[in-house]
Amino acid sequence: MPYYLSPTQKAYLAGFLDGDGSIYVRLKPNPTYKYGFQVATYAVLFQSAKNKDNFRKICNLIKLGYIRKRKDGILEYIINRKDSLHLFLKIIKPYSILKKKQIE
Secondary structure, three states: OOOOOOHHHHHHHHHHHHHHEEEEEEEEEOOOOOOOEEEEEEEEEEEEHHHHHHHHHHHHHHOOOEEEEOOOOEEEEEEOOHHHHHHHHHHHHHHOOOOHHHHO
16 A cells, blocks of 8 residues: 555545454464464455445555455455555554554
8 A cells, every 4th residue: 555645545445444344363273383373464345246346446546455256245355464464554543433443
């Protein structure tokens, strides 16, 4: 997500995450880790596939993740690389309201 986004665009993305997104941590089994699990952190935006063109425009602003289509017709924009996730959350943090505690 480039730093050249306007404050309005950053606020829009924060609102999108607040309303139609999720920040979560998942334990993935991995026997090569000390306790047998790898900790994976995600930020995901959700949208109906009916709105795929607009959703792609939003995702193209971010440029830090990938789009996946679920079997139920929902599109997910998944940001899971540690550096990408950190950058995304850093940029939207001042604008987030509902997920501010999760971001911190």
